[in-house]
Every structure is written in structure tokens, then in C-alpha cells.
Amino acid sequence: QSALTQPASVSGSPGQSITISCTGTSSDVGGYNYVSWYQQYPGKAPKLMIYDVSNRPSGVSNRFSGSKSVNTASLTISGLQAEDEADYYCSSYTASRTYVFGTGTKVTVL
Amino acid sequence: EVQLVESGGGLVQPGGSLRLSCAASGFTFSDITYWIHWVRQPPGKGLVWVSRINSDGAHTSYADSVKGRFTISRDNAKNTLYLQMNSLRVEDTAVYYCARVPTTAVGTYGFDIWGQGTMVTVAS
Numbered sequence: 001q002s003a004l005t006q007p008a009s010v011s012g013s014p015g016q017s018i019t020i021s022c023t024g025t026s027s028d029v030g031g032y033n034y035v036s037w038y039q040q041y042p043g044k045a046p047k048l049m050i051y052d053v054s055n056r057p058s059g060v061s062n063r064f065s066g067s068k069s070v071n072t073a074s075l076t077i078s079g080l081q082a083e084d085e086a087d088y089y090c091s092s093y094t095a096s097r098t099y100v101f102g103t104g105t106k107v108t109v110l
Numbered sequence: 111e112v113q114l115v116e117s118g119g120g121l122v123q124p125g126g127s128l129r130l131s132c133a134a135s136g137f138t139f140s141d142i143t144y145w146i147h148w149v150r151q152p153p154g155k156g157l158v159w160v161s162r163i164n165s166d167g168a169h170t171s172y173a174d175s176v177k178g179r180f181t182i183s184r185d186n187a188k189n190t191l192y193l194q195m196n197s198l199r200v201e202d203t204a205v206y207y208c209a210r211v212p213t214t215a216v217g218t219y220g221f222d223i224w225g226q227g228t229m230v231t232v233a234s
Contacts, residue, residue, distance in 0.1 A: 001174065003156065003189030036220035038157070045227060046157065046205060089157050093218065098172050099147070104156040 003023040004029065004090055004102035016047070017078040020091030020105045023071060028100055030071035034093035037066055038085050039076045046089065050075060085109045112136035112223055114208050119228030126232070132191040132208030132225055140165055140186035145211045145224050147221065148182060148193050150230075154191035158204070161193065162211070176202075198232045205229050 005023040012018040022029065022037075029035055035053045039048035048057050050066035053073065063078045071090070077084055090102035118130040132146070142189040148160040159180040161172045170182050189209055206228050209221040 003158075016161075034218050038221070040157075045224040046209075046221070048220045048222050049220070052217050057220070057222065091157075091159070091221065098173060098225075099159040099162070101149070101157040101159055 001027075001093060001096065001100050004030060004092060006088075006090060006102040006105045009101070009106045009108065012080045012108055013017055013078075013087050014080055014082065014109045016080050017076060018080060018107065020075045020077075020088055020090075020107070022073040022075070022092075022102045024073075024092055024100070027095040028092040029068065029090075030074050031095055032093045033068070035066070035068060035073040036091045037064075037073075038089045038091065039084075040089065047088055049088075080109055082109050111129065114210065114223055114225035116208055116228040118150045119206065119230045121231045122198055123234050124194070124198060124232055127196045128198065128230060130193040130195065130206055130208075130228060130230070132193075134191070134210075136170070136209075139184075139189040142166075142225040143212045143214060145213050146184065147209050147211055148191075149207045149209055150202075151207070151227075152201075152204040160206070163191070164213075167197055194195065195230070198230075200232050202233045203230060209233045215220075 013052045037050040040046040054066040115133045144167045147162040163170045163182045179197045184191045208225045210223040212219040
């Protein structure tokens with residue numbers, strides 16, 4: 001199972017919006033609405049930000065939103081803040097009854 | 111507080127074995143909703159899914175890279191998940207996390223609780 005494809009890095013200025021893409025296939029992202037997104041700071045465990053494509057867990061800022069079109073899922077961070085600087089990973093359930101993570105995206109706040 | 115705590119990591123030679131544990135607290139570990147997964151992260155690299163197990167241990171699945179070498183299991187009486195790792199390779203070196211995934215008939219809810227991770231180093 002190959003990793004889902006994410007851009008290596010995305011940057012933006014405070015207050016701006018950025019979007020991170022996560023591209024898979026019809027056997028994972030395109031086949032199920034089980035895409036989730038994670039934020040990870042260096043040396044820390046990942047934190048769930050979005051589940052089932054577009055749902056936010058309790059306590060996660062509404063500046064984070066998710067969507068999906070065909071085989072590509074997206075995470076949008078609006079009103080970018082310094083604290084959003086971290087690594088972000090997508091994940092999807094697959095037709096093999098396994099899971100796969102994305103390659104990861106480093107978000108930099110300029 | 112809902113918590114997962116991993117242990118058992120360390121330095122092992124190629125070809126060796128290691129058993130990781132993940133102790134759960136703050137929730138009903140045996141609840142039918144909760145699948146528990148292992149996810150690893152090689153130093154400086156991204157997250158990689160390893161394995162999962164359902165609430166009663168009857169259903170498991172593995173990444174191709176570990177199939178036949180790793181075995182996931184759980185002891186609901188002890189609220190503990192395990193990962194038996196055999197025939198270890200240098201490329202198995204990583205931080206290993208356990209994580210909870212609530213799963214129902216209508217959907218899954220993401221990896222919502224993670225442990226702090228335990229480091230496994232495979233080297234001679």
C-alpha cells in the first residue's frame with residue numbers, strides 16, 4: 001500500500017488561508033468517506049483534527065475544515081496562526097481493510 | 111482521563127524479537143466500538159500504519175511490510191494491547207504509537223486517542 005501523496009510543505013502569512021491536499025486512489029480516498037487529518041508537533045504524538053472527511057472533534061478550532069473530491073482530500077486552515085506551524089498528515093481506510101497515511105506536510109507560518 | 115501508555119521499546123539486534131505493550135485507562139477498553147491500532151514513525155519521517163485489532167481480538171489486519179513477522183493481540187482483562195515483533199529489521203526502527211479508533215456500523219471516527227510512543231531501535 002503506497003502512502004497518500006501530500007505536498008512536502010505549505011506556507012502562509014498570519015491570517016491567510018492555506019489548503020493541504022491528500023491524493024490517493026479509488027481504493028482508498030476515493031472509495032470511502034473515512035479520511036482523517038492529524039496535526040503533529042516535533043517530538044509529540046499526533047492529534048486528530050478532522051475525521052470522516054469533514055467532521056471536527058470537540059475542541060478543535062473551526063478554523064480547520066476538510067473536504068474531498070474524487071480521489072483527493074483537502075484540509076483548509078483559515079485565519080492562519082503561529083500555533084498552526086506543525087506537520088500535518090492525512091489518513092484513509094483502504095479496500096484491503098487496512099489504513100494508509102499521507103507523506104506529510106510541513107506548514108510554515110511566515 | 112482517557113489515556114494510552116506504551117512500553118517495551120528498546121535496542122534489539124537484527125533478527126531479534128521485542129514485545130510492545132499499550133496500557134489503556136479512562137475508557138472501557140473492551141467496548142465493541144474500539145479498535146486499537148499500532149502506528150509507527152521512523153526517525154525524521156512520516157506516520158506509517160502497522161496493524162489493528164477489534165474489540166474481542168477476533169479480527170486483525172497488518173501492513174504488508176510486517177505481515178508474518180508481527181502479531182497484534184489484546185488482553186481485555188488487563189486493558190492492554192500488545193505487538194509481538196519477530197525477525198526485526200533495521201527498517202523497523204521507529205517510534206511506535208498505539209491509537210484508538212472508534213468504529214461503528216455508520217463510520218469510523220479517526221485515530222482519536224494516541225499514546226506518547228515507545229522507541230524501537232534495530233541495530234547491531
